[in-house]
Amino acid sequence: MYLFFAFAGTMVAHSPGHPIENHSPIVFLYIALSFGFSLAVNIWIFFRVSGGLFNPAVTFAFYLVGNLSFQKAFTIFTAQMLGGMSAAAIVSALLPVPLSVGTTLSPDTNKAQGLFIEAFVTFELVFTVFMLAAEKHRATFLAPIGIGIIFFVIELVSVRFTGGSANPTRSFGPAVAARKFEDxxxxxxxxxxIGAAAAAGFYRCMKMLEYENANPGQDSDQALKKFCDENPGHSVCEMRTVGGN
Known part of the structure; x- marks a missing residue:
């Protein structure tokens, strides 16, 4: 569902005969919105089912830090790959225009640049997932919004140069559906x-250094009580009073 709607939005952005040039910032913005919003909503839908994992890079990082066993990570990876191929195939069959959602480097981007662009944007995505979803805190229920927003930003930065993948199945699925693999x-x-492994290492380092102590009490009832004592009329404090806790 995530990639189906993201791919379909990308197809609209690249529609033949569209009055706006394919390399216009407006087209890039449309693609970024399609991916970011689709990811946010579908993570929110499936968060309670499977954790909302749609990206093998995130699954790999979770495995590296011990949040997933090898068996579960492999099972999720298989589902992700099947999902990416199915989404691309359905979009190709359903929409009356040629499939044009694959990722490839722009003519002015060399392979080394493309490799590290993908590594950097994946690092940011995976670390965001660690800090907003894997770490449990008062704002965890809002994690899908934060993850969707960061993917929107990632697309804005990288779609012009690499197609903005940060997700192997996002690139592999369309290649299979189109029967065309770029070099x-x-x-x-x-x-x-690379980005996922670096994010996993950085996350483990922060956990080892007990990063929570840098801003103690941020998620505690004492911190909320202190805030409400200082801001008694705030809506959050009024809800707390009505709820009785």
């Missing part, structure tokens, strides 16, 4: 893997 397809596997 830079490996970048969309190696780049996200």
């Amino acid at each position: 830079d397809q490996w970048i969309y596997w190696v780049g996200p893997a």
Whole structure:
């Protein structure tokens, strides 16, 4: 569902005969919104079912930090790959225009640049997932919004140069559906893997250093009580009073 709607939105942005040039910032903005909003909503839908994991890079990072067993990570990875291929195939069959949702480097982007662009944007995505979803705190229920927003930002930054993948199945699925593999397809596997591993290492380092102590009490009832003592008329404090806790 995530990739189906994201791919369909990308197809609209690249529709033949569209009065706006395909390399216009408006087209990039439309694609970024399609991916960011679709990701946010579908994570929110499936968060209670499977954790809302749609990206093998995130699954790989969760495995590296021990949040997923190998068996569960492999099962989720298989589902993700099938989902990416199915989404691209359905979009190709359903919409009356040629499939044009694949990722490839722009003519002015070399392979080294493309590799590290994908690594950097994947790092940011995976670290966001760690801090907003894997870490449990008062704002965890809002994690899908934050993850959707960061993917929107990632697309704004990278779609012009690499197609904005940060997700191997996002690149592999359309290649299978179109039966066309570019010679830079490996970048969309190696780049996200590097970014995911780096994010996992940074996250483990922060946990080892007990980062919570840098801003103690931020999620405690004492912190909320202090805030309400200082801001008695705030809506959050009024809800707390009505709720009795």
